[in-house]
């Protein structure tokens with residue numbers, strides 16, 4: 001190893017942990033519109049262990065108005081639009097009614113996404129906003145960024161739910177959660193049925 005290279009390697013070893021620590025992860029901007037459909041709780045680190053990814057099967061506005069109604073008996077912590085806007089509807093510490101499975105209602109954060117499981121409507125803004133939110137949640141509550149802890153609704157309610165559907169690219173999403181600078185190529189995103 002040349003001296004130059006040795007210095008370079010040494011700098012790299014010293015600098016990288018510092019850089020990682022310096023980068024403070026902030027919660028992305030979101031509006032708060034309260035849903036009445038939740039159980040009060042005091043969840044925090046150690047009690048929030050999963051993130052469940054959903055698609056709304058409709059628009060963001062329709063979702064917010066549905067979750068605001070007591071009669072719907074459903075909710076989620078966050079709703080992410082095609083435009084990348086995020087609306088929080090249940091506080092993280094409380095239990096939203098999104099999973100239909102006791103364990104996950106108790107221990108998960110539910111994130112709804114504008115769009116349909118069977119259609120490829122995902123936008124770059126939406127994926128980036130959702131991943132930024134998930135990055136913050138994982139950091140805040142110590143949730144590992146892997147497929148054991150980040151799951152689709154269809155995976156915890158098989159046979160009953162299909163969201164987020166086959167067009168949700170898990171590898172890309174996990175890469176985005178880990179590194180916001182990850183490139184997104186949605187060029188092959190076109191719905192085959194659409195012209």
Ligand SMILES: [Zn+2]
Pocket residue numbers: 053054055098153161163
């Ligand atoms: Zn769902």
